[in-house]
Amino acid sequence: MPNISPTEAASLVPLLQTFVRFPSQQTDLQESDPEVQAFIRECAAPKLKALGLEIEFDEMGNVIAAIGPADTGRSLMFVGYAMTHPAARMQNPFTAELIDTPRGQAVRGRGVAEQKTALTAAIGAIEQALAHGQLQGRLIFTLLTAGETGRHDALASVMKRLPAPPQYAVVCIGTDSKVAIGNKGRIDFDVIVAGKTSHSSVPWEGINAIAGACRVITQFESLDLGVPEHPAFGPATLTPTAVSSSPRATHTVPDTVRVTYDRRLLPGEEPQEALSAIQEALHIPEPWKAAFELGPVMYPNELSTDSPFFKHLDQAYRQVTGQEAPSFYCNFALDAGYFSRDGIPAVMLGPGEVHQFHSSEEHVLVEDLVKISKVYYALIEECLSGPSA
Template identity: 40%
Template sequence: MAAEGSSMNDAEIKALLDERISRERAKDLLVALVKVPSPQTDLLEDEPLLKAFITSAIEPRLRTMGFTDIRYDPMGNLIANYGAGTSGKSLMLIGNAMNQPAATMPNPYAGDVVDGAAYGLPGECVMGKGASEQKANLAAMLHAMETVIASEIPINGQLIFTCCVSGETGKHDAIKSVVEGAGVRADMAVLGGTGLKITLGNRGRIDVFVTVKGSPCHSSRPWDGVNAITGATEAIRLLLDKVKMDKTHPQLGRQSLTVNHIRSFPESTHTVQERCEFTLDRRLLPGEDPNDAFAEIERIAKEVERIKDPVSGKTYGVEVRLGPYMYPSLVTTESSVVRALLRASEVMLGKPAETYYSPSAFDQGYLNHVGIATANFGPGEHQYAHTDYDMASVERTADAAKVYAFMMLDYLS
């Protein structure tokens, strides 16, 4: 079968990529990337180590393989373009720099190579922070791109690679900066994934910060103040009772609303609390808008302002703020990007990739929301993410590189 838009047929592309994409090269790249720390810190996307990772470990490799059109947006996200851009077709590969902090993991940046059999993974594995999420996917993308460019097969479309300073923040700011700030668009996009499976959907999420304000006094005279803790308790009760949670999805499950943090002030003994802050995690199903979900929470929380402190008879104040959010995502097997991934995996790996629905949200929700057909696929290992056994399979990293490379040659050449 002839590859779409290419003068080469499937068998010719497969033979070329099988010869040039190797586990040894995938391993070398993965080890090298793991050895460069790029942790999440309190500075989030402004952490200097993230930009240092991109400028020292990613950009030089892109220039070596042949990218000349490389730029940065104001956030520090790298955007690289390759190809003639004459066919009207475009494909975007999206990597991420930020990974979990080292925490308690021994040798988090050593890039130790271990036998994957002990961990239920095929072949050799590379251990290190970020291996199971960001860095195996980056290694596969880099190996795929260097292989395609070195083949000297003309790329008539536009290949876009971006490495974002995000990866663990739970918000779309970085990819939004690339798309809306820098004006980057593509027909379809692929984000890193896990276990060589294609993610078809996930719930979205909004974080909501609620502050209930009272008035402090000595707790021996509670009638002199307004107890913010009592007001917060009322707010939580109202929210859990009144926020509509009546929708379900056959694969993604239910909407949810969870109080996941609460704290009161001042932090002193025998004091009626002046302020109580709590955080809500509201999970969204496809079709729900983050702003609408926030508006419902804000309206219900504000009802506490009409309730009086049961001891003093005085009223509360309530502030509600929308925090980071991520759109829900849902694509089908008829989506252009899913069809391309299924086709590439069937040709290169001998069978179409499995599909699944993810419990967590990432940037695919935003990209699909703005009309860029997006799915996740890659060699990550979600079961080892955020653990002391953060690792990825070399074999799966090489296999992912083959799938990415086939997509480039199949769609863009």
Template identity: 30%
Template structure:
């Protein structure tokens, strides 16, 4: 069986749901070190270790993927989530599409690139933790100066091996209202924070982000995700909060967006930032895009952007604003689902695409 498929199975068998990435990073670090890479590890928290592996001299092409996976959910799985079972052309397991197959394909392609004869481009693999919960690992790596300026950035998130030119940004905020508690039988003695919040939710629903629709990324959007408040039924609540998911387009100023929303909410709510990740967009004529398409990846087409965010929001600026492309073997619609799978042939195909694209880049 293809070595990348076997590596993907090895990684899927390691449970890294919401943590424990050190167990995934360990074998990858040893493997890359044996292939000639200089490996540095980054411990975000105990048991949560990512790595940066560098080979060659000069500005590299940066290859990136994350090692964490999302929880399994409440529904029963037909295929045991960490057995890495293959049924026909499908490799099942949590993280198969999102994104241990992509990590396996990147590592295998990097090893092949180092072994090949002829011109070679320098490589830097950045394998992160905590991507699913706001790119915490990537933020820590950048803060410690572990990520190099690079010629290009390739993110192996699931795209079914189609080239995507970027993704929307995410600005997650929490709006909090405060009041005064009192007994529920005497509400006139209190100040109900939930009533205040309820009025503001309608304002959020109608909020205009204030930027035109991007020709490829689409409109900037707003959504209320959660609402919480109160401690018991017979008390006037003195605290309530709502989380707000703003998805942004290229060049949209998050600071200005937050100011606009605060002005719309007025003085009854305070805004706190939960996640702040800018949008990513790359010119379709960029050399990395052309190299991947010529190597066999699917062209961007009519929907050339990912619907999800990636570590590129953090890594691309750290790489010096490097052109960034998302292209990986996973199936986008399989991310986070029960009985998640990746097709075997796409994993093998991804290795060939990456290897050929790196050779063209060199």
């Protein structure tokens, strides 16, 4: 891609800086956090209104906008995210300073590698589409209160409000500026091991739930998940991510231990089937008892490079860069799987480098911001102008 001109970056960079300077960090309140809600209503929504878009809010605070005729059978949806990872140990995370790097100018700040640069690029593309007009299909944009929650609740809320599902969908998140044609899904679940409490001076009077939990962990370490390996992802995985016991009291044998697991789903797997197989495989002896509790779920996704949607994406890249669309399989999960489960071809795509997610140093190249905004716009033209596919 040739060097970008100052004019090309003139509107996008200040918009990105505005977004970064309005913190919208994840907290225990998740989608209902006031900071996240305020980012949408007070920072992003006014930008959409300024473009002349009519917007609406759903019951979760997600904003939805749509333009173009709805009766052509052609539609494209962009999904952006408001919530970012907490600032954590990142210094000056919300100043959005423009910095020089060996690869060119960049904007530094929390969320630029994940959510906020892709959001900026999408709004820039929509602005360009509005300026050119003549859309021959429906262009839908939503900004979700999600971004770090690990569940589909926010998108599901939006989809219930749409008169019809989109033909294609782009999940706007940092993907190294490549098309994520596949991603693993995920179920989180807890195994709750029950015992009997007693004073630790007489442990034989109790049933130590920690000992029972150790048996669960040992069994699951060697558990065959019964799923064929995926050509790109390899085997399905089952990983313990947290352990807690109760009651938390001195000199007390605990009667409950909760072990949290992350089961990554390969394309084609169903969450409930995966959980049921694990439940059936666990054999915990008396005197312990074990129960399962399902947590957040995200569905896997896979798009063929021979599909019409990928061909549109490839053509969009060729128009902007002169090269074919780069694609890859992504290990992390987001909302693309929600679409594909309903038969809607979807990808994840955005500026921002995956290895910087949640790091103490996050920056995005201005060149990548401009490039992907152009790709987004070229995709709009591909899907909503010219011959249908």
